[in-house]
Amino acid sequence: MADTMELRDIEVWDGNMAASQALRQVQVDVVAAYPITPSTPIVENYANFEANGYVDGEFVMVESEHAAMSGCIGASAAGGRVATATSSQGFALMVETLYSASGMRLPIILNVVNRAIGAPLNVNGDHSDMYLGRDSGWIQFDAYCPQDAYDLNFIAFKVAEDHDVRLPAMVHQDGFMTSHTAQGVHTMTDEEGFNFVGEFKPMNDMLDLDHPVTHGVQTEEDWHFEHKARQHHALMTVALPKIQETFDAFEKYTGRKYNLVEAYKVEDADTVVVCMGTSVETAMEVVDELRAKGQKVGVVGIRVFRPWPLEQLAEVLKNVKAIGALDRSSPHGTVGMLYNEIAGTMFNTGTKAVLTNYIYGLGGRDLTKVHLVGIFNDLKANMDAGKPTTPLQQYIGLRGPKLSFF
């Protein structure tokens, strides 16, 4: 039996510690992991918990991220609670197995501390790895601060392990900006934390020796399509409402409220930026400052990136006149990911909103309040003109000559 850890109501934790503490409190049965900056402390913290009797599951330090997820898949199929953590290059190495985990409907939780992907090699935060995982069939939650990283882990386990869902889930946080920045985090006691998620209930578990089960079959043109369609169906029609239901339950349990789409002062806003990660909180500050000057501005944060909350986002943006889609990843040959998603979301809604795209913050480059004020100025000009007054895609915070496309 693992020892209980006495926590203060508010602990000063960085995002990594917040995630590690959540993994400890839900008493994961198997963690198979491999360290990589900036998610390494999650694995180190967990190792420390194990070394001091605070967890009594198996902690398997493997030889690569691919092996980490492979081990997690074997452990999860065997029938228990499973989690791991990674970033960037390690996430990229894992990608093959991400598809296996979701295709086999295994509720593994993966903490992804977002980081750029080389070349050139870079250890700092951007969303290239998060975007790489977008088609892998996992649920993707996005944390904007250590508190989110803590809370969303409990929510992720609760959703993923639900027998109607049975899909793996990622909890994303920004490398260094969240993972290594200590803030006050409201905690649950070990008992409260565990009870929110509850005991793991196995299904199709290999270790039920009286009921052998075959995992990871082959399907060709006769059945493959049906399997993939069913998985998509589960994400769209089962997981999405289950996430909302779990957000509601979590609010009742802790008083902390999460939404599929986080809208800040959008109700009467003319211009809005849509972004993810720590940028959401920076943008909220800018919105407050601009509103003090009489500008009707707002910010939308995507909380659940997959399944994409299309209806909720369309509802939030329905009266907005100009939208800036902020992408922290190089789109390499097209418009940014969020631009594409928002365009696809709004296209049939009858909106007249002008949509433009900003590429920012690659490799950990700061997004400053000055940048955001400039973007809101662009959006205001677009609204007044009723059409884009700038190129559709601009690079923000880039050194050298200005770069823009389309």
Next chain:
Amino acid sequence: MSEIKKIKNLKEFSTSADRFEGANLLCPGCAHSIIVREVLNATNDDLILAASTGCLEVCTAVYPYTSWDASWIHIGFENGSTAVAGAEAMYKALKKKGRLKQPDRVPKFVAFGGDGATYDIGFQWISGCFERGHNMMYVCLDNEVYANTGGQRSSSTPIGSSATTSPAGSTSYGEKKNKKDMMAIMAAHGAPYVAQVSPSKWKDMVAKIQKGFAAEGPVFINAISPCTTEWKFAPEDTIAITDLATDSLVFPLYEIINGSELNITYRPKNIIPVRDYLGAQGRFKHLFTKQYDYLIGEWQDRVDAKWEQLQRREEARV
């Protein structure tokens, strides 16, 4: 500790209740199914199985069918070892936490992979599992070629073999590299038990599998699996080819305990020339020409040298 299954004779052994069904898509004459049955039938204990992508996997779990009457998992080409290691870790976790559904039963954890999955693409994963010391058995179904995808060379493919990515032609005798010595590599991990087996020497094989199941820690079994399709011999000759491999000492049968204690477990009464083994297979047909006859001589020299080395190691207990 569970009891070791007593097997009196081949008839009884071959009629044991199968947890690997005859209903599968493997080629007629494929040795894989013989090896798998011999491994599974060597124990009455529960089994948790994994397979890497390959012939065995694609021929035994095509939805909505399965040939496995024991829990079985496949993830990808390289990670059958780690799949079963993950399951083994979960077993240990649930045992500690008192959550096993059948706490009195101790399952065996076994992963199967071809030589491509073992010698090449899955090598790192196997090495990791062995270094960590999972309680598992890894069985390589060594047919010395990527048979599932049509006969491309692997690092187990022997010199002079014509494979589709190292074909024999007017300027080439086929594969140029010597077969990797996986036995030595796996023994170097300090594994408690490493053995080479042949499905035709079933008593030797069952004894080794049972030793492996009794060992604590990771066990490596390298099983010769003649491939009727890629080695190019008649399907009814599988066992005869297997016998030629062991009796020519091309595939010697031995075990290494705790990384150092080497025992030769089969000494052919009449050692046959390597030439006879090569001549029985189409993949070496092109060697039987004046131009390449020297390669057969070199083959024999290598086999003799290896046999000499194994005997010296056995004698010296190193």
